[in-house]
Amino acid sequence: MSVELVAVGTVQGVEVHHPPVGGVVRDRNSLLRLEGADVAWRMPVDGAPPFAVSGRRLYVGFGEWLVCLDAKTGAEVWGEECAGLVAALHAHPGGVDALVGPRVLAFDPRGVAGPPVAMGRTGSTLLRVGAIRYVGADDGIWRLVPGERPALLYACASPTLYDRDGAFRALAVGPPGTVLVEDDGMPLVWPFADAEAHLIAPWGLAEWAVVPREGRGGLWVVDHRVQTRWKVPLPGRATALAVADTAVAVALDDRGPVLAVIHRDVAEPLLLAIDGADALHARGDHLFLTHAGSTMIFVVREA
Numbered sequence: 001m002s003v004e005l006v007a008v009g010t011v012q013g014v015e016v017h018h019p020p021v022g023g024v025v026r027d028r029n030s031l032l033r034l035e036g037a038d039v040a041w042r043m044p045v046d047g048a049p050p051f052a053v054s055g056r057r058l059y060v061g062f063g064e065w066l067v068c069l070d071a072k073t074g075a076e077v078w079g080e081e082c083a084g085l086v087a088a089l090h091a092h093p094g095g096v097d098a099l100v101g102p103r104v105l106a107f108d109p110r111g112v113a114g115p116p117v118a119m120g121r122t123g124s125t126l127l128r129v130g131a132i133r134y135v136g137a138d139d140g141i142w143r144l145v146p147g148e149r150p151a152l153l154y155a156c157a158s159p160t161l162y163d164r165d166g167a168f169r170a171l172a173v174g175p176p177g178t179v180l181v182e183d184d185g186m187p188l189v190w191p192f193a194d195a196e197a198h199l200i201a202p203w204g205l206a207e208w209a210v211v212p213r214e215g216r217g218g219l220w221v222v223d224h225r226v227q228t229r230w231k232v233p234l235p236g237r238a239t240a241l242a243v244a245d246t247a248v249a250v251a252l253d254d255r256g257p258v259l260a261v262i263h264r265d266v267a268e269p270l271l272l273a274i275d276g277a278d279a280l281h282a283r284g285d286h287l288f289l290t291h292a293g294s295t296m297i298f299v300v301r302e303a
Contacts, residue, residue, distance in 0.1 A: 003247055003263040003270050008286070008297040009037025016288040016295045019242075019281045022053030022071050025288075031060065033071065037297055041074035052091035057109055059096040061086025066098055068111060078111040088126040090133075097133060099126040104133055104144060119150055127161040129168045134161055134183075141170055141181060154181045154189065165205045171195055180224055190224050199241035201248075209248045211238040219248055219262055232262045232269055240280035244287050244300045251277035251289075259289065261300060 011034065016025045023033050023040075031051065032042040051060040058071035066086055068077040084101035095108040102122055106114040117133070125136035133144040140155040156172035156179070163169075170181040171192065180192040193200060193210045203209040203221050207229055210220045218233040236254030243249075250269075252258040257277055261270040279290040287298040 002303045003261055003266050004301050004303045005259075005261060005270065005272060005287070006299045006301055008299060011037050011039065011295045011297065013293060014039065014295050015279070015290045015293060016281055017279055017290070019283045020286075020288070021051065022055075022058065024051065024053055024058055024071055026051070033074065034297075040072075043069075043074055050086060050089045052089040052096060054091035054093055054096070057091065057096070059089050059091050059098075061089055061098065064100075066096070066105075066107065068096075068109075080107065080111050080113065087122070087124055090126050090128045092128055097126060097128055099123050099135060104135065117144055117150070119144075125159065125161055127163060127168070129163050129166065132168070132183075134168055134170070136161055136170070141172065143183065153183060153187055154179075156181075160195075162202055164202060167206075169202075171200065182224065191226070193222070193226060199238055199250075201241050201243045203243050203248065204246065209241060209243055211241050211250055213238060219250060221248075221264065230264050234260055234262075234269065235271070240277055242280045242282035242287060244282040245285045247285075247300045249280060249282065249287050249300070251280045263302070265302075 014027050030042050030044050033040040049061050053071050056071050058069040060067050064082050065079055066082055067079040082100045086098050086100055088099040090097045098105045102119045104117040121137050123135035123137040127134045131146055135142040136159040141153040141159045142150050143153045144150050156174040159170045159172040161170050168183040172179055172181055178192045178195045180190045182188040199211045201209045207221050207223055210222055220231050221229045236252035238250050239253055240251035248262045250260045252260055257274050259272045259274050276291040281288045285300050289296045
């Protein structure tokens with residue numbers, strides 16, 4: 001078996017700075033929807049407003065306003081004032097949760113508000129896994145269970161929250177360094193690879209892709225105990241990392257920019273010389289490589 005890259009096209013004048021969400025991406029000064037390498041619609045925005053997608057509902061926080069748009073057309077469906085800055089959003093089939101100052105607000109798909117949950121502190125990130133909400137704040141990760149008071153899951157700085165196949169995981173910097181926090185009814189904390197010295201991304205249902213930022217250390221895929229499942233050497237220093245289905249893409253500096261695509265069933269990575277890589281992201285089997293004001297889109301295939 002081998003792995004190959006198939007070019008979808010280049011979107012001129014668009015810089016993709018995060019994985020597309022329901023086909024929607026944020027450019028430098030706009031939100032837009034991509035259909036292949038074509039822009040279906042574009043909306044000017046200021047800064048980097050939070051947004052989330054569920055089905056055809058696109059929710060965007062414009063300052064103190066929460067606006068619901070049709071993700072397919074960009075048309076406005078409804079808007080609600082939240083009496084506070086919308087800091088983060090999490091969309092789901094039942095509507096959207098909004099982190100607004102020290103509160104979490106809930107709206108159904110029609111814009112009808114449910115009872116707010118008082119956090120008592122201001123958060124910056126929000127994730128919902130099942131019925132439980134998780135908030136990343138300056139003092140740690142907070143768990144919000146319906147009918148219970150908010151509880152501190154783990155005291156840390158700068159948590160990154162993940163939904164791993166319906167299970168909550170977080171990478172956080174605590175007193176012992178970078179840790180992996182799991183919540184499966186009882187919190188578990190595992191020492192993990194240093195997030196400042198490594199590029200880290202979720203791989204598969206429960207594993208992680210890890211690449212050192214310095215040197216030619218290669219790519220590791222590890223479990224929650226940082227036990228190596230498989231490893232592939234790389235010819236240069238890693239500058240960006242993204243996971244496309246079961247393949248891993250790494251932007252390298254190997255006496256010039258190179259894109260490496262790695263698959264666990266292929267002995268050698270596929271290497272492609274590129275003009276540069278200001279950002280590298282993936283969604284499904286699609287790769288988005290941004291450089292010099294444009295974004296190249298590839299599909300990763302097993303051949």
